[in-house]
Amino acid sequence: MxxxxxxxxxxxxxxxxxxxxxxxxxxxxxxxxxxxxxxxxxxxxxxxxxxxxxxxxxxxIDPFGEGPDQGVCGATADIIVARNLLRMIAAGAAAHSDHGRDITHALLLTAEGKSGGYEIKDTAKLNALAAEYGIDTEGRNKEEVAGDLARAAYAEFGNQEGPIRFTRRAPSKRVELWRKLGIDPRGVDREIVEAMHRTHIGVDNDYVNLILHGLRTALSDGWGGSTIATELSDVLFGTPKPIKSMANLGVLSSDKVNIIIHGHEPTLSEMIVAAADDADLIALAKEKGANGINIAGICCTGTEVLMRHGTPIAGNFLQQELAIITGAVEAMVVDVQCIMPALPDLAGCFHTKIISTSPKAKFPGATHIEFHEDKAFDIAKEIVKAAVENYPARNAAKVKIPDEKMECMVGFSVEAIVNALGGSLDPLLDAIKSGAVKGVVGIVGCNNPKIQHDYAHLNLVKELIKNDVLVINTGCNAIACAKAGLLLPEAADQAGDGLKAVCRSLGIPPVLHMGSCVDISRILTACAAIANALGVDISDLPVAGAAPEWMSEKAVSIGTYVVASGIYTVLGAVPPVLGSANVTALLTEGAEDLIGAKFAVEVDPFKAAKLILDHIMAKREALGI
Amino acid sequence: MKEIFIDIGRCVGCKSCELACRVEHSRSKNLFAALSESPLPRRRVFVEYGDGKKVPLQCRHCCEAPCVDACISGAMKWDSETNLVVHDREICVGCWMCVMVCPFGVIGREKDSRVAIKCDRCYERDEPACVEACPTGALLFTTLEETEKLRRGRLVKAL
Structure with a gap:
């Protein structure tokens, strides 16, 4: 070949x-x-x-029934598969929630005047969240309110008895169902710890009981840790509003210092973006022969600054290595999650510096400049300086930057969508009722080299908008769509007539970029708001979720909290559960009776679209619309 | 002529060869789909453990094979063209004589039927499925000469 x-x-x-x-x-x-x-x-x-x-x-366990059908302790295929799945959910929930904890920490330091460079940017959101928590705002300054909010959010992690505040955004029918099943999450850390306890040798050996706790753990992520991460990031950095930017490797500059920010938490990327505007550092860049400093993102930390500052995005998960191979990257600055350990070795073939910043995530072979929120801006300047000083080491003969880049419109937070709709959800609800928009589908998740990169993402999205389904997306799916021009109002041309007319009248793309992977919480909040407006449960809505190219444990937690929230979810890569026919049946059939939604697995994006469309039409019929 | 050799000491006992063997001998040739086939495909390679050693074993395709001598129906035959001991399931009577005389214990039975099964060395493939699946190189598909050379080389290094 x-x-x-x-x-x-x-x-x-x-x-x-x-x-x-x-x-x-x-x-x-x-x-x-x-x-x-x-x-x-x-x-x-x-x-x-x-x-x-x-x-x-x-x-x-021998899946073909010739060898052992029990482990040494007697664990059967059902027990082993369910325990392994629960541990994956716990790891994913831990990753999202620890991110949420870090944002909470940054907000608390800022409120106490101890952070180095952050400020409270969105007072309206701060006050709205304070009201949700019952925190008094009357006659108090924003720092006092933010301090109380941060402490209340901190307490959610160690909460022992529940409920987690943001779970109560869900329709009361949904909350009632969670309580009835005993899966209303009590506290973020508690559920994760209990997941590890239950999967220890000789504890929980009932696969249904194990999976139910998986739902509870995942819910503590979706409506807990992830929602906290999203909401407090908005308070600190501003709630995203529609903004235009550029996407793909072509955003790298041939004559500027290129710094790629890669990972997940906006606490770092916000400061790097700010430091890159520093006049002294720009002057230093010029002194080193560069024409300025160019910041570009990869993965979710890139998405965070893409939607708040219009910082261009260089690519999604599988492009992290490809960005370095351009030979034009002075530094790739990383924090946590989805950062390949392969990077330092690869960077060794070029002049690129891999700069790790989190005490939680060290990479042998990388330069470690530890990032702490109390000295955030100063450390960010040190990092940018290290990149600028590396510019003379760039070997022009090795530089190969592809021309490809595409304009995109991003930053559709729930608040921005409501704003685009003229101040209420009604126009969207009317469009759904009239059938102009058949339904809404959240498409999220990673890249996975087992699936042709971006193929499943793009084809599923295109197929759905063609059939008048509004797509909302986050993470690596959103970046795939940005690169393919699907995040532009003009992409409405690729939509069915009903969706096209709605997009044209509002001036919005048929695919709305809602943010990073923790921002799937925005999708939950949106679904809850729609369900509450219609007086139904989320599971009654003509909505669905999909993760066409998923690979991470975070995606397992996401898929699980989406299903536990009542949303039918189609996975594009087979999860490691088929060794137990019982667990597989519970996830893909039994869950429907239990929680009003289930998983499906379909690797072909065209067939996945068909599954989703059939589901949406069935839900519409049940609603009588 | 290539044959399957075992590099004793390299097997970690993962049983990937056993799974790959069953997938190769399934109708769908796909792990996930093979699980729901009836009858379930059976393995022709066996990872055995004894005395601290893990060893994958399958039909050695002996030239003067006891199983061929013992077969009363003529189902078990030596094919001089491919140098393989082949088994014709259609005329197998399920007397298990072959099972009793095989010194390696690598002839089994088809699930839910009275028909013997054994390694066919994946004659339709370039490389047998078990060899391809082995992550440590404990199973090798190579010539006798190459295997001898490998072993001589090791001896030299050890001197």
Whole structure:
């Protein structure tokens, strides 16, 4: 197979294909090559049938019934698969929620006047959240209110008895169902700790009981940790409003210092963006022969500044290595989550510095400049300076920046959508009732080299808008759509007649960018608001969720809290549960009776679109619209 | 001519070969789909453990095979063209003589039927599924000469 074919088999994105060919030419391995080297992957792992939870093991169950059907402790396929799934959910919930905790910490420091550079940007949101928490705002300054809000949010993590405040945004019918099933989350940390306890040898051995706790843990993420992360980020950095920017590797500059911010938490990326405006650093860049400083994002931390400042986004998860291969990146500044450990070795082939910043995430081979919120701006300047000073090391002969970049309109927070609708949800509800818009689907999640890069994301989105379904998205799906021009009002041309007319009258794209992966909480908030406006449960709405190219444990937690919130969810990659027919049946069938929603797995995006459309039409019929 | 060799000492006991063997001998050739087939596909390679050693075993395709001698129906035959011991399930009577005489214990039964099954060395593939699935190189598909050379090389290094 020639080089060209391989690159185009791996990604549908032209810029990525160009860089993949360049990688091949230079003999550089990327995630796609490492996936190939891993083939064939372990079947026990693929089926979720391997247990390493105690040292009598490791044990695995023979899925074909010839070998052992129990581990040493007696755990069956049902128990092992359910325990492994619960641990994945716990890890995902922990990642999102620890992010939320860090944002809370930054808000508290800011309120106490101890943070180095942050300020409270959105007082209206601060007051709205304070009201939700019953915090007095009358005659108090914003720092006092923010301090109380941060302490109240902090307390949600260690909350022992519940409820988690933001869960009460859900329709009362939904909350009642959670209580009836015993899955109304009590506190973020408590559910995660209990998940680890239950999956210890010899504790919870009932797969239904294990999965129910999985739902509770995931709910503590979605309506707890993730919502806290989103809402307090808005208070600190501003609630996103529609803004235009550019997406794809072509945003890298041939004559400026390129700094890529990669990871997840806006506390760092906000400060890097601010530091890049520093006159002294710009002067230093010029002194070093550059024409300025160019910041671009990858993954969710990039999305955070994309939607608040219009900072261009260089790509999604599978483009992190490709960005370095352009040879034009002075520094890739990383914090936490989805940062490949392969980066420092790869950067060693170029002049690029990988700068790690989180005490939680160190990378052998990287430069570590630890980031602390109390000295945020000063540390950000030090990081930007390190990048600027690296500019003379750039080897012009090695620079290859693809031309591809696309304009995008991003930043549709719930508040921005309501604003675009003229101040209330009514125009959207009317459009849904009239059938101009058939339904709303949230499409989220990662990239996964097992799936042709961006192929499933883009085809699912296009297929849905063509059928008059409004798409709202976050994370790597949103970046895929940005690169493909789907986040522009003009993309309404690709929508069905009903959706096209709605988009044109409001001047909005048919695909609304709602933010980073913690911002899937915005989708929950939006669904709750729509359900409450109609006086129904979320599970009654003509809505669905999809994660066409998912790979992370965070995605497992997301999928689970979305389903537990009553939203039918289609996964594009097979989760490691098929080793237990009972667990599989519970997730894909039984959950419907239990919680009013279920999972489906469909790797073909066209067939996934069909599943979703059928679901939406069935929900419409049940609502009598 | 290539054959399956075992590099004793490299097997970690993961049983990936057993899974790959069953997928290869399923109708769908897909792990997820194979789980719901009836009858379930059976393995032809067995990872055995004894005395601290883990060893994957499958039909050695002996030239003077006891199973061929013992087969009363003529189902078990030596194919001189491919140098494989082949088994014809259609005329197998399920007397288990082959099972009793095989010194390696690598002839099994088809699930829910009285028909013997054994390794066919994935004759339709370039490389047997078990060898391809082995993550540590405990299973090798190579010539006798290459295997000898490998072992001589190791001896030299150890001197």
């Amino acid at each position: 020639d080089v060209k074919d391989r690159a185009s088999e791996r990604s549908v994105d032209t810029a990525s294909q160009i860089m993949l060919r360049e990688a091949e030419r230079q003999g550089i391995d990327t995630a796609w090559d490492r996936l190939e080297a891993q083939q064939p992957q372990c079947g026990f792992g693929e089926l979720g049938l391997c247990c390493r939870n105690c040292n009598m093991g490791p044990c695995r």
